[in-house]
Amino acid sequence: MDCNCFIGIIPARYASTRFPGKPLAKINGKSMIQRVYEQVSLVLDDVYVATDDNRIFTEVIQFGGKAVITSELHKSGTDRCFEAYTLTNSDKKVIINIQGDEPFIHPSQLEEICRCFEQEETQIATLVKPFKPEDSIEDLINPNSPKVVLNKRCEAIYFSRSVIPYLRGEDKMDWLKNQTYYKHIGLYAYRADVLKEITQLPQSELEKAESLEQLRWIENGYRIKVGKTDIETIGIDTPEDLKRAEQFMMERGII
Numbered sequence: 353m354d355c356n357c358f359i360g361i362i363p364a365r366y367a368s369t370r371f372p373g374k375p376l377a378k379i380n381g382k383s384m385i386q387r388v389y390e391q392v393s394l395v396l397d398d399v400y401v402a403t404d405d406n407r408i409f410t411e412v413i414q415f416g417g418k419a420v421i422t423s424e425l426h427k428s429g430t431d432r433c434f435e436a437y438t439l440t441n442s443d444k445k446v447i448i449n450i451q452g453d454e455p456f457i458h459p460s461q462l463e464e465i466c467r468c469f470e471q472e473e474t475q476i477a478t479l480v481k482p483f484k485p486e487d488s489i490e491d492l493i494n495p496n497s498p499k500v501v502l503n504k505r506c507e508a509i510y511f512s513r514s515v516i517p518y519l520r521g522e523d524k525m526d527w528l529k530n531q532t533y534y535k536h537i538g539l540y541a542y543r544a545d546v547l548k549e550i551t552q553l554p555q556s557e558l559e560k561a562e563s564l565e566q567l568r569w570i571e572n573g574y575r576i577k578v579g580k581t582d583i584e585t586i587g588i589d590t591p592e593d594l595k596r597a598e599q600f601m602m603e604r605g606i607i
Contacts, residue, residue, distance in 0.1 A: 358466055358541070359444035360396040361436045362388055363422075363429035364452035366405035370590050375408050375452050377588075379597055384588060386415045387455035395462040398444060401452070402436030428565055430540070434551045437544065447547055449540040453588045455597065456606075457539070464579040465541045476550075476569060477541045477577040478508070480534035481584065487528055498536040498564060500578065508576040511536060511564050537581060540566075550574065 364375040364385050371377070375385040385401060385408060392399050401412045401419040404426075412419035420439040426432040433449045446469050450457060461479055468477035480500050483492060491497065495513040503509050510516060519527050527533070542550070550569050558567040569576065586597050600606075 356397065357445045357469070358396055358398070358448055359437065359440065359442045359446075360392045360399040360448045360450055360462075361433045362392065362399070362401045362450045362452045363432040363436070364401050364403045364405075364408050365432075366403070366408055371588070371594075373407075374588065375403070376411055377591075377594055379455060379594065380601055383411055383415075384455050385411060385452055386417070388450065388452055388457065389415070389417045391455065391457045391459070392448075392450055392462065394459045395466075396448070398442065400436055400440055402432050404432075430547070430565060431551050434547050437547065445544060447542050447544060449542070451538050451587065454538075454585050455588065456585050456600070458581075458583045458585070461537070461539060461581050461583060461585070464581055465539055468577040468579050469541065469543075471577070473575075474577045475543055475546045475575050477579060478566070479537040479539050479579050479581050481537055481581050483528055483533040483535055485529050489525055489528070492528060492533060498562075500534045500536050502534065502578055506578050506580075508566070508570065508578050510570070511562070511566050513562055513564070534578075534580075537585065538587075546574065 366373055368374050377384050379387055402422045403409055404422055404424040409419045409421055420436045422432050422435045437447050465477050465479055468474050493515055498511050498513055499516050500511050501509045501516050519531055522530055553568055553572055556568040556571040558571055586600055588594055588597055
């Protein structure tokens with residue numbers, strides 16, 4: 353599917369319990385939101401930041417990006433993404449929702465999620481990264497790192513903060529050696545009509561239990577196509593994560 357069929361939207365809020373003003377935090381001289389925007393623009397020609405804050409809006413315009421002001425009342429990035437899409441008056445068929453705290457999102461990850469829509473039946477798409485056998489059991493059981501199980505068509509069956517599947521009769525320390533586990537990468541894409549529909553759905557019981565919005569879509573019968581990536585990204589949730597990101601850049605010679 354031609355990348356011209358896609359619009360990238362980056363939801364960015366100023367308020368954050370753990371890191372207020374996070375999108376404007378500087379990483380080696382550039383704001384986080386600028387770094388995300390520039391990475392997405394390597395693949396997509398049509399990119400917007402969706403924000404509820406004039407400071408973020410001004411920052412985006414100043415570095416030459418595009419932005420729209422959205423409501424302060426949205427409960428999720430998906431809702432903000434849909435409002436932004438309507439405000440742009442875009443005729444793009446697929447919307448890609450990129451997290452505003454992923455300054456090192458890789459072009460190949462965006463290309464992979466675009467490829468999911470080469471199949472006409474794809475409604476929603478996301479990405480996973482396989483855990484490696486040498487990863488630690490602590491990485492696997494971390495509830496802040498949702499896991500995904502897939503069917504034979506590479507569609508998500510379930511997302512969970514718990515380890516799925518549970519390997520009965522196997523020592524937990526050997527799970528990663530004997531089973532492929534998938535870590536969810538929080539990048540989403542939706543066909544425009546599907547995005548409109550899912551924003552109108554009430555919260556579901558599984559969503560409330562796991563605090564994972566994508567379970568609402570599965571409970572309501574939507575199919576989520578899954579692309580795979582081997583690239584690890586660094587999400588920034590705290591000032592400490594920002595320091596790790598700067599170290600990551602220095603080690604890899606990223607400007």
